Amino acid sequence: MQVQSMHFKARSGQKLADQRLQANLRKLSTKWVAGRAAAIAELDDFETTRDDAVQRRQRALANLDVWLERFEQEATRRGTVVLWAETPAEASKLVVSIAKRHQVRKVTKSKSMVSEEMALNRALEAAGIEPIETDLGEYILQINNNEPPSHIVAPVLHKDKDEVSDLFAKVHQKPRLTEVNQMTREAREVLRPHFLNSDMGVSGGNFLIAETGSVALFTNEGNEGMCTIVPRVHVAVTGIEKVLPTLEDLAMIARLLPRSATGQSISNYFSILTGTRATEEQDGPEHHYVILVDGGRSGLLGGDFESMLRCIRCGACMNHCPVYQKVGGHAYGWVYPGPMGSVLTPAYVGIEKTLDLPQAATLCGECHVVCPMKIPLPDLLRKLRERQFERGLRPLSERLGLAAWGFFVRRPSLYRFGTRAASQVLRWFAGAKPHLRHVPGAGAWTQHRDFTAPSGKPFSTQWAQRQTSNHPR
Amino acid sequence: MEPSTHHPEATTKHSTSALSNLETKPSPDAVLPAVRLRVGLFYTCLVDMMRPEIGFATVRLLEDAGCQVEVPVGQTCCGQPGFNAGELAITRDLALQWLQSFEMYDYVVVPSGSCAGMIRKHYPALFRHDPDLNIRIQRLSDRTWELSSFLVEVCGMQKPPGRFQGAITYHDACSGLRELGVQHQPRQLLQSMPGLELKEMQDSRACCGFGGTFAVKYGAISAAIADEKIAQIKQSGASCVVMGDLGCMLHLEGRLRRCGDQQTRVTHLAEVLAGDSQALASEPKLTRGED
Numbered sequence: 105m106q107v108q109s110m111h112f113k114a115r116s117g118q119k120l121a122d123q124r125l126q127a128n129l130r131k132l133s134t135k136w137v138a139g140r141a142a143a144i145a146e147l148d149d150f151e152t153t154r155d156d157a158v159q160r161r162q163r164a165l166a167n168l169d170v171w172l173e174r175f176e177q178e179a180t181r182r183g184t185v186v187l188w189a190e191t192p193a194e195a196s197k198l199v200v201s202i203a204k205r206h207q208v209r210k211v212t213k214s215k216s217m218v219s220e221e222m223a224l225n226r227a228l229e230a231a232g233i234e235p236i237e238t239d240l241g242e243y244i245l246q247i248n249n250n251e252p253p254s255h256i257v258a259p260v261l262h263k264d265k266d267e268v269s270d271l272f273a274k275v276h277q278k279p280r281l282t283e284v285n286q287m288t289r290e291a292r293e294v295l296r297p298h299f300l301n302s303d304m305g306v307s308g309g310n311f312l313i314a315e316t317g318s319v320a321l322f323t324n325e326g327n328e329g330m331c332t333i334v335p336r337v338h339v340a341v342t343g344i345e346k347v348l349p350t351l352e353d354l355a356m357i358a359r360l361l362p363r364s365a366t367g368q369s370i371s372n373y374f375s376i377l378t379g380t381r382a383t384e385e386q387d388g389p390e391h392h393y394v395i396l397v398d399g400g401r402s403g404l405l406g407g408d409f410e411s412m413l414r415c416i417r418c419g420a421c422m423n424h425c426p427v428y429q430k431v432g433g434h435a436y437g438w439v440y441p442g443p444m445g446s447v448l449t450p451a452y453v454g455i456e457k458t459l460d461l462p463q464a465a466t467l468c469g470e471c472h473v474v475c476p477m478k479i480p481l482p483d484l485l486r487k488l489r490e491r492q493f494e495r496g497l498r499p500l501s502e503r504l505g506l507a508a509w510g511f512f513v514r515r516p517s518l519y520r521f522g523t524r525a526a527s528q529v530l531r532w533f534a535g536a537k538p539h540l541r542h543v544p545g546a547g548a549w550t551q552h553r554d555f556t557a558p559s560g561k562p563f564s565t566q567w568a569q570r571q572t573s574n575h576p577r
Numbered sequence: 578m579e580p581s582t583h584h585p586e587a588t589t590k591h592s593t594s595a596l597s598n599l600e601t602k603p604s605p606d607a608v609l610p611a612v613r614l615r616v617g618l619f620y621t622c623l624v625d626m627m628r629p630e631i632g633f634a635t636v637r638l639l640e641d642a643g644c645q646v647e648v649p650v651g652q653t654c655c656g657q658p659g660f661n662a663g664e665l666a667i668t669r670d671l672a673l674q675w676l677q678s679f680e681m682y683d684y685v686v687v688p689s690g691s692c693a694g695m696i697r698k699h700y701p702a703l704f705r706h707d708p709d710l711n712i713r714i715q716r717l718s719d720r721t722w723e724l725s726s727f728l729v730e731v732c733g734m735q736k737p738p739g740r741f742q743g744a745i746t747y748h749d750a751c752s753g754l755r756e757l758g759v760q761h762q763p764r765q766l767l768q769s770m771p772g773l774e775l776k777e778m779q780d781s782r783a784c785c786g787f788g789g790t791f792a793v794k795y796g797a798i799s800a801a802i803a804d805e806k807i808a809q810i811k812q813s814g815a816s817c818v819v820m821g822d823l824g825c826m827l828h829l830e831g832r833l834r835r836c837g838d839q840q841t842r843v844t845h846l847a848e849v850l851a852g853d854s855q856a857l858a859s860e861p862k863l864t865r866g867e868d
Contacts, residue, residue, distance in 0.1 A: 466788030553831030
C-alpha cells in the first residue's frame with residue numbers, strides 16, 4: 105500500500121470534521137472497549153496468562169531463525185512449499201508467479217494485513233488475475249473502489265450500516281436493504297459462486313507452528329475455510345515474526361487474542377492448516393504454499409524495537425487510543441494505524457515519511473495497559489521521537505524552542521527571574537480577566553482553548569518573600 | 578505496568594490514630610513524633626508559574642501530616658517537555674539538578690502525577706550507562722512521591738485539613754494513574770471530607786487530550802479529546818472537576834471557557850484537600866499582587 109502518513113495532519117483535520125465518521129468511531133469506546141473488559145474479566149488469571157504468553161513470544165523471537173527453519177522443515181515434510189520474501193513487493197511477485205504456474209484466473213482472499221503491505225490485489229489485477237475479497241468488511245471496501253481498511257481487525261469500522269446499504273444497492277444493482285442480516289445474505293449470494301469457481305485461495309496467517317509446520321487462523325465469518333480448503337491452491341502470506349515453537353504456545357496465546365481483539369473468548373472459526381490434502385483426506389488444497397515476508401521485521405531484532413515483534417495484531421491498542429478514537433485509521437496513512445501502527449510504520453517504511461506518527465500521541469499509556477503482549481508502546485513512540493531529534497528531522501522552530509527552554513531550565517536563578525517577569529507580563533496583559541482568548545506567541549494553544557493567566561506571583565517568589573518575612577535578618 | 582506497591586521505606590512513621598485525632602486539636606507537640614520527616618517540595622514549573630496557590634496548599638497538607646517542608650531553590654522543571662520531544666541531553670541535566678537539590682531529603686513530594694511519574698519511572702533509565710549515578714538517582718526516585726499517595730501511604734493521613742461543600746467529580750490524570758497507580762488514594766482523602774460528595778464520571782481514566790506538547794502540536798485532536806472528557810464531567814452532575822495535574826487542568830479549563838462554560842470549576846486536588854471552598858462558588862478570587 106502506498107504510504108500516505110506524511111499527510112497525517114491534514115487528514116486528521118478532515119476526519120475530525122466528518123460528523124458521520126465521528127459517530128461511527130463511538131463504537132470503539134462503547135462496544136469494543138467494554139467487550140474486551142468483559143472478556144478479560146472472564147479469565148481469573150489474566151495477568152499470569154499474559155506474562156506466560158509474553159515469555160513464549162519472546163522465546164520464539166530469541167531464536168527466530170531456528171524456529172523458522174524448523175517450521176520450513178516440518179511444513180515441507182507435509183507437502184507445503186515454503187517461500188521467503190525479503191520485501192512485500194517480492195512476496196507479491198511470488199503470489200503472482202504461483203498463480204500463473206497453476207493457471208489461476210480468480211483468487212478468493214481471506215483477510216490479511218500482510219497482503220495489504222504487499223498491495224497484492226493491485227499486483228494480481230496487473231497480471232490479469234481477478235482477486236475477490238471475501239471477508240465481509242474487506243469485500244465492502246473492495247467494491248467501494250478498493251478503499252483501504254481503517255482498522256486491522258474491523259476494516260470497515262469507519263462506515264455505518266446506511267453507507268453499506270447505499271453501496272450494496274449501487275454495486276449489486278438490487279433494491280436497497282436495511283437489515284444487517286439481509287445485507288449479509290446478499291453479500292453471501294454474490295460471493296458463493298466466486299468461492300465455487302475460485303482457482304486459488306489466499307489467506308494470512310495469525311501464527312505459524314514450528315513443530316507441526318502449520319498455519320493457524322482465527323476468523324469469524326467462515327469465509328476463511330472457503331478460501332483455504334475449497335480451491336486447488338492455497339497460499340498463506342504472513343510475517344516472519346509470527347512463528348511459535350509449539351501448539352502449546354498457540355493454545356496459551358489463543359486465550360488472549362480473541363479476548364483482546366473482539367471481546368470473544370474464542371473466535372467463531374479457528375483453523376490449524378497443515379500441509380496439502382493427503383490421499384485419504386476429503387478436503388484441503390492440492391497445492392499449499394506459505395510465503396514468509398520479512399518487510400523490515402528482521403531489522404527490529406536485537407534492537408530497541410524488538411518487543412514490537414511480539415505484536416499479535418489484536419487491535420486493542422487502537423481501540424483504546426484517545427487519538428485513534430478521534431481520527432480513525434485512515435489518518436495514519438498506511439496499513440497499520442493507532443499506537444502499534446505508529447511504531448511499525450516508521451520501522452517498515454522509513455522514519456522520514458512518518459514524522460507525525462510517533463508525535464501524534466498523548467502518551468497516556470492506555471495502549472500499554474491493554475496490550476496482551478505488554479509491548480511498551482509509549483516508550484517505543486518516545487524512542488522514535490529520540491531518533492527524529494537525533495537525526496535533525498524535527499522542524500527548526502521546535503529545535504530552537506527546545507534549545508531556548510533548555511537554556512533557561514538549566515539555570516535556576518535566571519529561570520526564576522524569567523518566570524517572575526513572564527508572570528508579571530501575563531497578569532498585566534490579562535488585567536481583570538483571567539481567561540484570555542489570544543496571547544501573543546501562544547496561538548497554537550489559544551486556537552482551541554482559552555489561556556488562563558497566572559493567578560499570582562510565582563510560587564518561588566512568594567515562598568522566598570515569606571521566608572524572608574518569617575526570618576528577618 | 579505495575580501499580581505502585583507499598584514502598585519499602587514507606588513505613589508509617591506516625592501513629593495514624595494520633596493523626597486522625599487532629600480534629601480535636603490537641604497540642605501538636607503532644608501527638609507528633611519527635612523527629613519529623615524532612616520533605617523537599619518539588620513544586621513543578623507549572624504550579625510555580627500558573628497557580629502558586631497549589632504550592633501553598635501542598636505545603637499546608639504536608640505540614641498538617643507532620644512533615645517539615647523545605648523548598649530547595651535549585652529546582653526548575655522535571656524535564657518532561659524535553660524527554661517527550663526526544664531531547665535527552667537537557668533531560669539528563671535536569672535530573673542531575675534535581676538530584677543535587679533534593680538528595681538530602683527523606684522524601685521528595687510533587688503535586689503532580691505526571692512530574693512524579695517522570696522522576697520515578699524514567700529518571701533512572703536515563704543513567705543506565707553510569708552505575709554510580711544510576712544508583713543515586715534510583716534511590717532518590719524511590720523516595721519521590723506524588724502528593725496524594727504520599728499523604729495516604731507514607732503519612733497515613735486519614736482526614737485532610739480542608740473543608741469543602743458540594744459535589745465534585747475526579748479525573749484520573751494519565752501518568753499518575755498508569756505510571757504510579759494513583760487511584761484510590763485521592764478518592765480516599767476526598768471521601769473523608771464531610772461536606773464533599775464524590776460523583777464519579779464515566780471513563781474517569783480516559784485521557785483528557787492534553788499530552789504536554791501534543792496539546793499545541795495537534796491542537797485540534799487535543800481539543801476533540803477534551804470535548805469527550807468535558808461531556809463526561811457534565812454528565813456526572815458535579816459542578817467541579819478535581820485532578821492532580823495542572824497541565825490537564827489548564828487544558829480542560831481553557832477548553833471549557835472557550836466553549837462558553839464559565840461555571841464548571843477545575844481544581845487541583847491539593848486545593849480541595851487543604852482549602853476552604855464550595856463547589857458552586859464562582860471563579861476563585863485571584864490574587865494579583867504587584868511584584
